[in-house]
Amino acid sequence: MKKVIVWGKFDGLHDGHLEFLRRAGELGDELYVVVIPDRKVQENSGMLPREVAGNRKEKLCGLDFVSNVYIDCLDDGLNSVLNLKPDVFVFGHDQMTQWEERLQKYLSSNGLFPEYVYLGVYNEGIHAKDIGGGV
Numbered sequence: 001m002k003k004v005i006v007w008g009k010f011d012g013l014h015d016g017h018l019e020f021l022r023r024a025g026e027l028g029d030e031l032y033v034v035v036i037p038d039r040k041v042q043e044n045s046g047m048l049p050r051e052v053a054g055n056r057k058e059k060l061c062g063l064d065f066v067s068n069v070y071i072d073c074l075d076d077g078l079n080s081v082l083n084l085k086p087d088v089f090v091f092g093h094d095q096m097t098q099w100e101e102r103l104q105k106y107l108s109s110n111g112l113f114p115e116y117v118y119l120g121v122y123n124e125g126i127h128a129k130d131i132g133g134g135v
Helices: 017-023 038-045 053-061 079-084 098-109
Strands: 005-009 029-035 068-069 088-091 115-118
Touching: 005 079, 005 115, 017 029, 029 053, 029 079, 053 068, 088 098
Parallel strands: 005 029, 005 088, 029 068, 088 115
Antiparallel strands: none
């Protein structure tokens, strides 16, 4: 079974998120999602998410093409990712940041070498941040 994993805030789950998740899921047999905790969202963006992490997780768990959802972050050790040992880690086109670079270094230092895939623009490039929501 080829395991695919993604991470993000997923605050205000919208069509762009759904398209991204579906496309990521097509790269393997099982799709896992890591939701960034509220405190890390606030630290990274200066604002708390509109929805608490538990609610964001619950909505994602309700998607029939998602195998499981975790609330985790790099600073907490990303135990969910280390335990899953994903084959593919998928990023959105807007996730080429220092966090992804840190993630790749962290995973390799823990003996994990998944394939890293950056998906192209989805939902015609429209994000929740463009309509008053989160990313």
